[in-house]
Amino acid sequence: MSSIVTEWKTQYKSYNQNIKLFILATIFTQLGMGMFTIMYNFYVRELGYSEQTNGTIIAMTALASAIILVPAGLMSDKFGRKKVMVLGVAVSTIAFFSRSILDVEQFLIATAFLTGLSTAFIQVSGVPWLAENSSASQRVHLFSFHSAIMMVAQVVGNIAGGALSDTFQFIFHMSGLWSVRITLLIATIIYVTGILPIIKMNEQRRQQPKMKTVESFGQKLKTNKSQIKLIAMFAIAQMIIGFGSGLVIPYLNLYFADRFLASNTVIGLILSLGQAATAIAMIIGPIIVSKVGEVRAVVYLQLSSLPFLLLTGYTENLYIAAIAFLFRQALMNAGNPIQASLVMGRVNDSMKGLANSVNQMVFSLGWALMGPVSTSIVMVHGSYWGYAYVFTITSVLYLIGSIYFLLVFSRKSFHNEEKQVAKIS
Numbered sequence: 374m375s376s377i378v379t380e381w382k383t384q385y386k387s388y389n390q391n392i393k394l395f396i397l398a399t400i401f402t403q404l405g406m407g408m409f410t411i412m413y414n415f416y417v418r419e420l421g422y423s424e425q426t427n428g429t430i431i432a433m434t435a436l437a438s439a440i441i442l443v444p445a446g447l448m449s450d451k452f453g454r455k456k457v458m459v460l461g462v463a464v465s466t467i468a469f470f471s472r473s474i475l476d477v478e479q480f481l482i483a484t485a486f487l488t489g490l491s492t493a494f495i496q497v498s499g500v501p502w503l504a505e506n507s508s509a510s511q512r513v514h515l516f517s518f519h520s521a522i523m524m525v526a527q528v529v530g531n532i533a534g535g536a537l538s539d540t541f542q543f544i545f546h547m548s549g550l551w552s553v554r555i556t557l558l559i560a561t562i563i564y565v566t567g568i569l570p571i572i573k574m575n576e577q578r579r580q581q582p583k584m585k586t587v588e589s590f591g592q593k594l595k596t597n598k599s600q601i602k603l604i605a606m607f608a609i610a611q612m613i614i615g616f617g618s619g620l621v622i623p624y625l626n627l628y629f630a631d632r633f634l635a636s637n638t639v640i641g642l643i644l645s646l647g648q649a650a651t652a653i654a655m656i657i658g659p660i661i662v663s664k665v666g667e668v669r670a671v672v673y674l675q676l677s678s679l680p681f682l683l684l685t686g687y688t689e690n691l692y693i694a695a696i697a698f699l700f701r702q703a704l705m706n707a708g709n710p711i712q713a714s715l716v717m718g719r720v721n722d723s724m725k726g727l728a729n730s731v732n733q734m735v736f737s738l739g740w741a742l743m744g745p746v747s748t749s750i751v752m753v754h755g756s757y758w759g760y761a762y763v764f765t766i767t768s769v770l771y772l773i774g775s776i777y778f779l780l781v782f783s784r785k786s787f788h789n790e791e792k793q794v795a796k797i798s
Contacts, residue, residue: 384514391506391574395499396519398570400526402462402495405564407530407648409469411641412538412556414626419550420476424627428748430485431623435740437489438496442737446497446730450723454498454505455576459568461494466565473557489737496733501725504717512718513662516710517655524652524706528645534560535641600720604728607716610778611732614675615739617770620747620763621682623740625698631756633691643695647702654707667715668782671708675775678704679768686764689757705771715782 388396417427449457468487475481500516507515534556541552621628629635629643654674661670681701688694713729720728751759 380514384511384518387511388515389506391576392503392515394570394574395502395506396522398458398567399499399519399522401567401570402564403523403526404530404533405469405560405562405567407527407645408534408537408560408563409530409557411531411534411626411644412553412560412637413472414624415538415630415637416473416550416553416557417481419553420481422478422481424748424752425745426478426481427624427627428745430481432741432744433482434485434489435619435737435744437486438493438737439734439741441490441493442497442730442734443727445494446726446728448726449494449498449501449730450726453576454502454726455571455574457494458498458502458571461491461498462565462568462571464491465495466561466568467491469561469564470558473554473561493730493733493737497726497730500713500717500729504725509718512714513659513667513711516714516717517658520706520710520713521652521655524648524655528648528652530560530563531641531645531648533641535637535639539636539638597724600724600728603719604716604724604731606781607712607728608731608735610774610781612735612739613770613774613777615736616743617739617767617774618736619740619743620770621767623744624747624751628760629691629694631751632689632760633694635691643698646695647699650699650703651706654703655710658707658711662711667711668779671712671715672775672779674704674708674711675771675778679771682764682768682771686761686768 413430414427417430445457445461465488468484468491471484472481472488475484499519503515503519504512537559538552538556541547541555542549545552547555625644626640629640635643658670658674661673664670665673678701681697681704684697685694685701688697716728716732717725747763750763753759754762
């Protein structure tokens with residue numbers, strides 16, 4: 374254990390100031406986001422709206438991301454990661470604040486759409502920023518470390534969100550609505566603090582292309598056919614996983630509340646422990662990569678999560694559900710930074726924003742399309758069989774996605790393409 378800690382300390386010391394500032398920004402934004410997202414479903418409930426409204430809000434957020442991610446990725450490649458991230462944090466802060474005080478359904482949906490648009494600018498720029506400020510030998514560790522930091526910040530945010538709302542309600546005797554609303558406003562303040570480290574980051578000015586944006590994009594597609602093909606293959610895998618994820622993940626807090634009547638504090642604690650378990654698994658991820666390689670590490674982690682996903686969906690015991698959820702969360706998500714490293718290591722700098730945005734887009738598309746499906750299934754079949762069905766469908770989609778990933782990226786032809794891309798980079 375001490376050798377692992379020493380290795381990670383050495384890795385962190387080797388990172389440049391840009392990476393360290395971005396990690397600090399991640400802590401603030403993910404802490405605020407963790408508080409906000411865990412409480413927002415309950416806020417919609419406290420306003421008196423149905424689960425269908427919750428599903429629509431989540432779907433609109435994901436749909437907005439799916440629409441804007443590729444243009445945002447192209448803007449990130451053209452104008453610079455820092456500018457795009459500052460814009461994203463500023464606009465999303467306005468969106469979070471508006472969502473915390475508005476109570477008209479149409480405004481809730483509109484501001485959710487704005488949230489999806491604005492946070493997309495941060496999503497598409499973060500991974501390329503890390504890739505461009507690190508060496509190839511650092512990336513697996515760096516992406517795992519960054520993802521682990523995100524998880525830990527979300528852990529604290531989840532716990533703080535649930536605990537704060539319960540404190541305001543039961544100790545200060547506020548109404549359920551106001552206890553959640555004040556928690557959302559506090560989360561927004563913490564979130565916007567993350568813009569300060571981003572402003573301090575140093576990015577070299579990019580050369581502006583003389584040709585028009587449309588011509589530049591068309592030329593990019595024409596001259597990078599092998600990389601476009603590579604991006605498309607990764608995107609198909611992400612899309613399958615995204616469709617499965619969209620059925621379950623946005624509604625985990627409602628699952629624990631509906632099936633087990635758990636309090637906000639208990640739900641916050643369970644989801645936080647899931648993030649903490651994921652952080653630990655992400656730290657261990659590079660060790661698995663060193664033994665079986667990047668592709669097999671991703672597949673093994675995803676497949677090993679499936680039994681726990683099914684157990685979560687069918688158990689009627691809160692303790693069993695919580696433990697199964699922890700293992701599912703850790704194992705399924707631990708492969709994400711490894712997969713990100715796999716993608717970023719195989720496209721050149723001019724394509725990194727596009728590659729990341731396409732992957733994010735297809736994943737968000739799954740959330741946008743499957744959100745209303747999930748809430749409808751639960752409404753029709755109830756809190757037991759409804760969730761059992763959606764967890765089962767998710768398991769099947771995860772299985773298909775993992776097998777596809779293994780078959781496609783273990784082929785010799787893929788490794789040949791990989792060598793060609795390495796020459797371009």
